[in-house]
Amino acid sequence: MEFHEFSFRVRYGETDQMGVVYHGNYAQFLEMGRVEWLRSLGISYKGMEENGVILPVIHLQIDYKKSARYDDQITVRTQLKKLPLVKIEFDYVIYGPDREVLATANTVLAFLDKKTNRPIKCPDHILEKLS
Amino acid sequence: MEFHEFSFRVRYGETDQMGVVYHGNYAQFLEMGRVEWLRSLGISYKGMEENGVILPVIHLQIDYKKSARYDDQITVRTQLKKLPLVKIEFDYVIYGPDREVLATANTVLAFLDKKTNRPIKCPDHILEKLS
Amino acid sequence: MEFHEFSFRVRYGETDQMGVVYHGNYAQFLEMGRVEWLRSLGISYKGMEENGVILPVIHLQIDYKKSARYDDQITVRTQLKKLPLVKIEFDYVIYGPDREVLATANTVLAFLDKKTNRPIKCPDHILEKLS
Amino acid sequence: MEFHEFSFRVRYGETDQMGVVYHGNYAQFLEMGRVEWLRSLGISYKGMEENGVILPVIHLQIDYKKSARYDDQITVRTQLKKLPLVKIEFDYVIYGPDREVLATANTVLAFLDKKTNRPIKCPDHILEKLS
Numbered sequence: 118m119e120f121h122e123f124s125f126r127v128r129y130g131e132t133d134q135m136g137v138v139y140h141g142n143y144a145q146f147l148e149m150g151r152v153e154w155l156r157s158l159g160i161s162y163k164g165m166e167e168n169g170v171i172l173p174v175i176h177l178q179i180d181y182k183k184s185a186r187y188d189d190q191i192t193v194r195t196q197l198k199k200l201p202l203v204k205i206e207f208d209y210v211i212y213g214p215d216r217e218v219l220a221t222a223n224t225v226l227a228f229l230d231k232k233t234n235r236p237i238k239c240p241d242h243i244l245e246k247l248s
Numbered sequence: 249m250e251f252h253e254f255s256f257r258v259r260y261g262e263t264d265q266m267g268v269v270y271h272g273n274y275a276q277f278l279e280m281g282r283v284e285w286l287r288s289l290g291i292s293y294k295g296m297e298e299n300g301v302i303l304p305v306i307h308l309q310i311d312y313k314k315s316a317r318y319d320d321q322i323t324v325r326t327q328l329k330k331l332p333l334v335k336i337e338f339d340y341v342i343y344g345p346d347r348e349v350l351a352t353a354n355t356v357l358a359f360l361d362k363k364t365n366r367p368i369k370c371p372d373h374i375l376e377k378l379s
Numbered sequence: 380m381e382f383h384e385f386s387f388r389v390r391y392g393e394t395d396q397m398g399v400v401y402h403g404n405y406a407q408f409l410e411m412g413r414v415e416w417l418r419s420l421g422i423s424y425k426g427m428e429e430n431g432v433i434l435p436v437i438h439l440q441i442d443y444k445k446s447a448r449y450d451d452q453i454t455v456r457t458q459l460k461k462l463p464l465v466k467i468e469f470d471y472v473i474y475g476p477d478r479e480v481l482a483t484a485n486t487v488l489a490f491l492d493k494k495t496n497r498p499i500k501c502p503d504h505i506l507e508k509l510s
Numbered sequence: 511m512e513f514h515e516f517s518f519r520v521r522y523g524e525t526d527q528m529g530v531v532y533h534g535n536y537a538q539f540l541e542m543g544r545v546e547w548l549r550s551l552g553i554s555y556k557g558m559e560e561n562g563v564i565l566p567v568i569h570l571q572i573d574y575k576k577s578a579r580y581d582d583q584i585t586v587r588t589q590l591k592k593l594p595l596v597k598i599e600f601d602y603v604i605y606g607p608d609r610e611v612l613a614t615a616n617t618v619l620a621f622l623d624k625k626t627n628r629p630i631k632c633p634d635h636i637l638e639k640l641s
Contacts, residue, residue, distance in 0.1 A: 125518075128538055128541065128542060129264060129265070129270075129538075129541055129545070129555075130264060130270045130272050130273075130537070130538045130541060132264050132265040133260060133261060133263050133264065133265070134260070134263040134264070134265065134266075134267045134268075134318055134428075135265075135433055135435065136265045137265075137435075139260075139261045139406075140406060140435070140436040140439060141261050141403060141404070141405075141406025141407055141410070142261075142403070143403075144401075144402060144403025144406065144523070145403055145521055145522075145523045148403070148521065148522050148523060149521060152522070152581075161581070162522075162581070163580055163581040166396075171397055173397065173399075173402070173443065173446070174402040174443060175442065175443050175444075176440075176441070176442050176443070177402060177439070177440070177441045177443075178438075178439070178440045178441075179438070179439045179440075180437065180438050181435065181436060181437045181438070181439075182437075184435075187265055187556055188545075188554070188555070188556040256387075259407055259410065259411060260407075260410055260414070260424075261406070261407045261410060265559075266564055266566065268566075270537075271537060271566070271567040271570060272534055272535070272536075272537025272538055272541070273534070274534075275392070275532075275533060275534025275537065276390055276391075276392045276534055279390065279391050279392060279534070280390060283391070283450075292450070293391075293450070294449055294450040297527075302528060304528065304530075304533070304574065304577070305533040305574060306573065306574050306575075307571075307572070307573050307574070308533060308570070308571065308572045308574075309569075309570070309571045309572075310569070310570045310571075311568065311569050312566065312567060312568045312569070312570075315566070318425055319414075319423070319424070319425040391526060391527070391532075392526060392532045392534050392535075394526050394527040395522060395523060395525050395526065395527070396522070396525040396526070396527065396528075396529045396530075396580055397527075398527045399527075401522075401523045403523050449527055
């Protein structure tokens with residue numbers, strides 16, 4: 118499946134007293150990865166919410182291999198796992214500045230109707246862009 | 249004016265690589281202080297929002313004297329500065345575990361109608377509880 | 380195995396524009412859960428770090444069932460999965476105010492020597508408290 | 511005095527249930543602004559810390575005018591207020607995607623010796639780059 122890479126610098130406020138990025142902050146990194154993957158396909162997650170579809174995370178898994186450090190330029194590689202139905206699943210690799218693997222991760226998100234909070238199918242205009 | 253104190257422990261994820269609490273996290277500490285001050289008066293900020301009144305922060309000022317550290321039990325002392333009209337102003341002192349002053353702070357919040365986003369007066373049932 | 384429960388209120392700054400707790404913030408909730416579990420056994424995680432042992436998270440998994448909301452009193456139930464060797468594993472359940480399950484989670488942390496950053500065995504004084 | 515502009519997108523996890531950026535997150539935005547300002551002068555804040563100088567924030571002031579929203583491209587304009595001695599002071603303007611002013615801010619940071627935690631003068635190699 119298609120993948121997309123997005124890079125950014127680690128902020129000071131993202132470190133903890135171990136001198137590395139606090140592990141909980143990786144959730145935001147993955148979020149940026151998949152949002153930029155969507156954007157690269159011409160899909161705005163913001164627009165999707167405005168059109169009444171929300172995509173909460175229902176499963177998050179991260180395996181930490183090496184530490185990310187302050188000011189490092191890190192890269193999130195986001196890959197769709199399979200064509201989405203009522204859920205959408207991504208695999209991620211987070212790379213450090215020397216392309217070393219810092220972490221691997223997986224998230225599953227559910228398509229929900231914003232008003233009713235009930236599961237819906239992945240909107241057709243998104244499916245079209247994925248095929 | 250009345251004041252209220254609220255204590256809690258510093259979380260690991262709130263520290264940064266200087267080994268102390270990241271300065272930006274104090275905004276959440278102040279928020280907890282004023283919410284608990286309201287609760288002590290029988291006012292639920294959550295209920296206020298549900299009734300259509302929001303209270304965004306329009307001014308934030310913090311002076312940092314000493315560092316807060318991981319696992320420290322710290323205390324936020326919240327004091328109303330004057331009776332609110334369309335704005336409400338608080339002074340804060342943040343104390344460390346030995347009652348040393350870690351920071352002093354001030355915030356101003358505006359009463360807004362949630363639907364129109366326009367300024368409104370402090371609701372009467374809150375004013376009554378303050379007098 | 381032994382378990383421990385710890386309760387606290389959701390902060391405003393922990394919500395996102397879906398109107399619920401941002402999923403990434405649960406990592407801090409789990410961290411509080413295991414730190415308070417340790418404290419209940421007479422073990423200070425802060426003290427452990429000061430004695431040269433650090434415990435980075437190497438695996439994090441969270442399954443989200445229901446949303447946590449602002450001002451909710453939520454409870455983290457932390458349970459040790461087995462006696463630790465070079466790693467320590469916890470299972471968690473996060474409950475909402477009516478004891479409904481909001482999320483289940485699992486973390487694995489590694490005992491490391493703070494100076495060398497190399498794996499070490501779980502310190503004896505901790506093992507003793509667990510048996 | 512010299513100024514520098516730095517732009518980035520608002521993350522989902524930075525919003526709160528008001529549907530806008532949580533006010534406390536602006537502290538990180540200002541931090542990025544001044545770090546990129548330093549970088550534009552050839553100064554690495556990371557390198558400065560590695561050389562034993564830390565720069566904790568001792569004063570933070572933010573006036574919020576308009577809300578920043580999810581996915582907005584926002585810009586931090588950072589300006590040095592005067593040549594630093596033992597402290598360094600910055601003024602900031604945060605702009606939204608249409609160059610509207612979202613907030614103005616000011617921070618004062620203190621030069622400290624990392625080992626002794628005592629105030630020191632701004633290092634000469636930094637002063638040279640500022641004149």
